[in-house]
Amino acid sequence: MSLLPAVVALGDDALVLGQRLSEWCGKAPLLEEEMAMANTALDFLGRARLYYGYANTLGGRDEDGYTFHRDAREYTNLLLFELPGADFAAATARQFLVDAFDELHSAELANSADATLADIGAKVHKEATYHRCHSAAWMVRLGDGTDESRRRMQQALEDVWGYRQELFVNAPAEQPLVEQGILPDRAELRAAWQEAVATTLAEATLTVPAASWAVKGGRQGIHTEHLGVMLAELQHLSRSHPGAKW
Amino acid sequence: MPLFEVFVRSRRGLDHQHVGSLRADDAEMALQYAREIYTRRREGISIWVVRSADITASQEEDAPAFFEPAADKPYRDATYYELPKEVKNL
Numbered sequence: 001m002s003l004l005p006a007v008v009a010l011g012d013d014a015l016v017l018g019q020r021l022s023e024w025c026g027k028a029p030l031l032e033e034e035m036a037m038a039n040t041a042l043d044f045l046g047r048a049r050l051y052y053g054y055a056n057t058l059g060g061r062d063e064d065g066y067t068f069h070r071d072a073r074e075y076t077n078l079l080l081f082e083l084p085g086a087d088f089a090a091a092t093a094r095q096f097l098v099d100a101f102d103e104l105h106s107a108e109l110a111n112s113a114d115a116t117l118a119d120i121g122a123k124v125h126k127e128a129t130y131h132r133c134h135s136a137a138w139m140v141r142l143g144d145g146t147d148e149s150r151r152r153m154q155q156a157l158e159d160v161w162g163y164r165q166e167l168f169v170n171a172p173a174e175q176p177l178v179e180q181g182i183l184p185d186r187a188e189l190r191a192a193w194q195e196a197v198a199t200t201l202a203e204a205t206l207t208v209p210a211a212s213w214a215v216k217g218g219r220q221g222i223h224t225e226h227l228g229v230m231l232a233e234l235q236h237l238s239r240s241h242p243g244a245k246w
Numbered sequence: 247m248p249l250f251e252v253f254v255r256s257r258r259g260l261d262h263q264h265v266g267s268l269r270a271d272d273a274e275m276a277l278q279y280a281r282e283i284y285t286r287r288r289e290g291i292s293i294w295v296v297r298s299a300d301i302t303a304s305q306e307e308d309a310p311a312f313f314e315p316a317a318d319k320p321y322r323d324a325t326y327y328e329l330p331k332e333v334k335n336l
Contacts, residue, residue, distance in 0.1 A: 030247070030269065031269075032268050032269060032270060032279040032282070032283065033279075035279070035282045035283050036278065036279060036282040039282050039286055130281075133278070134278050137274060137275060137278065141271065141275070
């Protein structure tokens, strides 16, 4: 019974970060990176469509219904994904933490007892492995770069660090699915994630933040103030001109 | 930021072909950008990148000395020779 909200939540994570990455179009530090970010954005939007498409077959809405016709309170993405990514360091730090997680999570999802989720996991795993490669290279480039790039990347890590905690929490609705082997156990991914992240940060001469603060609420629909602003832009056209076609 | 030339081998191709150029900090990033820009529509299964500055190229003003002497030496082409009757296939 609880598979539908769990699938939608995974779709929300992908959609929201896909939109955040899309916002870099026209603003990335160099043309080549702009292409890379837009490609990554499209990979995330592609994931959202797979999850929403599956949700639709489980009795949920269609993909436009999920994307354009829900308010922030109905979105169940983790807070990490909705952060604005105010500068390139912030966007890159968040992306790296997410990519490192997705690489592990998708590998487990590929073994899901649910055949559709297993297929999605296998597809996502290939993308995530590449994404992690790319974002890790940027972590090293900026961390082990100039004094300013190192300072700003370290600050970006400190700013985002408490948001990582939600990645490793199974929501109450997800717990039974974890026990049935349908969803990966997020808590079990933590150790491998910490090791992977620490390895890259060491190479980047960055310090693993010591801060113990943590935020939560995404899966319950309790969001930062940033999500509403983002959705206003994302949903404006569709809501102002219902049925509009390109 | 240095310029890199990008060479891609297509799925069925045997050789890498020049497809364009891009800018990147180093070869590793150039390879990633080449993947993003030149292979996102399944154009290839192997990529080479090389710094443009590392390529030694023939110069246009040298073209007469480099290439034109070959123009009046038709005996270098196989088609210059008549096929002997005894040879059925070549």
